[in-house]
Each structure stands twice: as C-alpha cells, then as structure tokens.
Amino acid sequence: MILEGDEMRFVDGIVDRLVNPPRGCSSERLRAEVEGKTILVTGASYGLGEATARLLGAAGATVLLAARTTEKLDEVFASITVGGGRAWAYPVDLADRDAISLLARRITETHGPLDVMVNNAGKSIRRSLDLQQDRPQDFERTIDINYLGPVRLLLELLPPMRAAGAGHVINVSTIGTRITPIPRWGSYQASKGAFDVWLRSVAPELHHDGVRVSSLYMWLIHTRMSAPTAIMHRLPGLHPNEAADIVAKAIVERPATLQPWWLRPAGLLSALAPGVIEAGMRAMFRRSSDSDSARGVRP
Numbered sequence: 001m002i003l004e005g006d007e008m009r010f011v012d013g014i015v016d017r018l019v020n021p022p023r024g025c026s027s028e029r030l031r032a033e034v035e036g037k038t039i040l041v042t043g044a045s046y047g048l049g050e051a052t053a054r055l056l057g058a059a060g061a062t063v064l065l066a067a068r069t070t071e072k073l074d075e076v077f078a079s080i081t082v083g084g085g086r087a088w089a090y091p092v093d094l095a096d097r098d099a100i101s102l103l104a105r106r107i108t109e110t111h112g113p114l115d116v117m118v119n120n121a122g123k124s125i126r127r128s129l130d131l132q133q134d135r136p137q138d139f140e141r142t143i144d145i146n147y148l149g150p151v152r153l154l155l156e157l158l159p160p161m162r163a164a165g166a167g168h169v170i171n172v173s174t175i176g177t178r179i180t181p182i183p184r185w186g187s188y189q190a191s192k193g194a195f196d197v198w199l200r201s202v203a204p205e206l207h208h209d210g211v212r213v214s215s216l217y218m219w220l221i222h223t224r225m226s227a228p229t230a231i232m233h234r235l236p237g238l239h240p241n242e243a244a245d246i247v248a249k250a251i252v253e254r255p256a257t258l259q260p261w262w263l264r265p266a267g268l269l270s271a272l273a274p275g276v277i278e279a280g281m282r283a284m285f286r287r288s289s290d291s292d293s294a295r296g297v298r299p
C-alpha cells in the first residue's frame with residue numbers, strides 16, 4: 001500500500017508525536033523561574049540558541065547573547081528589547097581563547113555571577129573518513145568550538161558562580177554521545193562527547209557548591225546545522241521553538257539529564273544485541289553518501 005497526500009501527512013504526524021511528544025513547561029512557570037535572572041545563551045544567533053534567547057527574553061530574563069554573527073545578534077537583541085525585555089549582545093568566536101577570556105571578564109564585571117549558562121553554540125561536521133583524510137582542520141574546529149571553547153569559558157565563569165553558591169549550567173548535547181556512534185559524524189560526536197563527559201565529571205563538585213548541571217540529549221532539530229543532510233529533511237525532528245521548550249523545562253526542573261523517551265530502549269537494544277546495531281550502522285553507511293557541502297560543492 002502506498003500512502004499519499006493527506007494520508008501520508010497523517011502518518012507522519014503520528015510518527016512525529018511518538019518520536020517527539022510535546023514537552024516543556026508552562027509560560028507562567030518559566031516566568032516565575034527566570035524573571036530578573038541573568039542567563040547566558042551561547043550560539044544565540046541561529047537555530048535553537050536564537051529560539052531559546054527569544055523565549056527567555058519574553059519570559060523576563062536578562063539574556064546575554066553570544067555568537068559570531070553580529071547582524072543576527074542585533075536582530076535577536078532588538079526582538080527582545082522592543083517588547084520591553086532585557087538583552088545584551090556579545091559577539092565572540094569560541095575558537096579564540098583571548099576573545100573568550102574577554103567575554104568572561106566583561107560578563108562578570110557587568111552582571112556578576114550568572115544565574116544560568118546555556119552552553120548551546122556548536123559546530124557539526126558530517127563527512128566520511130575518505131573525505132577527512134587530509135582535513136585535520138575538521139577535528140580542530142569541532143574540538144575548539146564544542147569542547148575547548150566552552151571549557152575555557154566555564155573555567156572563568158564558574159568561580160563567581162561557585163563563590164555565590166548558586167547557578168545552573170545547561171549543556172545542549174546530542175543523542176550521538178549516548179548511542180552507538182553514527183557513521184560520518186565522528187569528529188562532531190567525539191568533540192560533543194568530550195565536553196559532555198567533562199561537564200558530568202565536574203557536576204558532583206559543582207553540586208557541592210550549589211551549582212547545578214543539566215545535560216540535554218537532543219535528537220534532530222531542523223536548523224541550519226541539520227539542513228545540508230538531505231535525509232534529515234525526511235526524519236521527524238523538532239522545530240527550534242520545540243527544542244527551546246526543552247531547554248526551558250531544564251531551567252525550571254534542573255534535571256541531571258533530559259533525553260527522548262526512546263533513548264533508553266535504544267541503549268538497551270545496543271547492549272543486548274550489539275551485532276544488530278553494528279550491522280545497522282554499516283548498512284546506514286553504505287546506503288548514505290556525503291552531502292554536496294561535505295564534498296565542498298557550493299549549491
């Protein structure tokens with residue numbers, strides 16, 4: 001039976017609701033939690049970071065927006081402040097250690113200890129080993145932006161938070177760090193995994209000082225990041241606003257981890273039948289290909 005038109009959309013809708021059940025928290029709860037608080041959102045110029053910054057700004061937080069693209073930061077800043085919200089734009093390249101230091105100093109001098117830090121900025125690369133053979137820069141870029149940059153930033157932002165005995169660090173991680181690694185995403189997943197492991201390893205120490213840590217394992221979000229991979233367009237994923245609701249839920253509830261409901265059974269399956277998952281990954285590699293952008297072909 002071949003489904004078409006409305007039937008196809010109906011089935012897609014059911015699959016989407018199963019994979020991505022509605023999440024989040026009420027706007028009243030979010031407002032009660034964040035009003036008057038200072039929240040840094042890295043990667044606030046696009047995608048999930050942009051949606052999160054707008055949501056938090058509308059809920060009464062003072063939102064510190066960090067990313068490289070100044071025009072986009074200005075746009076997000078204006079969208080928050082035009083409605084009476086409070087925002088500050090901080091252009092920064094997280095691969096530049098001096099710029100990170102400067103950002104941390106400016107934040108602490110101007111705002112004092114942060115209430116919440118949303119570590120969201122990220123760089124993903126999907127490329128086969130064949131194409132990465134002569135591209136050590138792929139590994140350097142992902143490690144710089146996804147691991148070393150946020151570690152450097154937190155090494156400077158955490159001391160005032162710990163001294164104040166409060167604060168919350170939210171890491172936007174990926175399910176790729178929790179399941180069998182997916183072919184072609186190696187450099188990205190390794191760098192996201194490095195930060196995820198580091199942050200969870202210092203979480204008990206931070207908890208002792210009153211600083212909480214939440215790790216969010218995100219599934220597909222339809223953003224600029226996932227756009228170059230054609231198969232992603234056909235998979236049920238989250239709108240950036242839906243993913244921002246998950247960040248909001250984490251801010252309100254402060255769980256150690258948040259992940260899709262199906263990640264646990266998937267983990268169980270890979271523990272019970274590793275051969276099946278490995279065969280699936282080999283098939284996935286054979287049946288997929290590098291995108292035009294991974295090959296360096298401009299659209």
Ligand SMILES: NC(=O)c1ccc[n+]([C@@H]2O[C@H](COP(=O)([O-])OP(=O)(O)OC[C@H]3O[C@@H](n4cnc5c(N)ncnc54)[C@H](OP(=O)(O)O)[C@@H]3O)[C@@H](O)[C@H]2O)c1
Nearest residue numbers: 043045046047048067068069093094121122220221223225
């Ligand atoms: N999209 C997905 O399917 C998916 C799935 C799981 C997890 N995630 C995670 O979700 C987070 C947000 O991703 P997204 O999908 O919203 O991607 P996106 O739309 O590409 O946004 C990435 C953000 O990171 C910023 N960024 C990138 N490089 C930077 C640098 N060197 N310095 C400072 N900021 C930088 C970008 O801003 P500028 O370019 O302006 O600097 C942008 O604001 C990432 O951590 C990603 O790993 C995404």
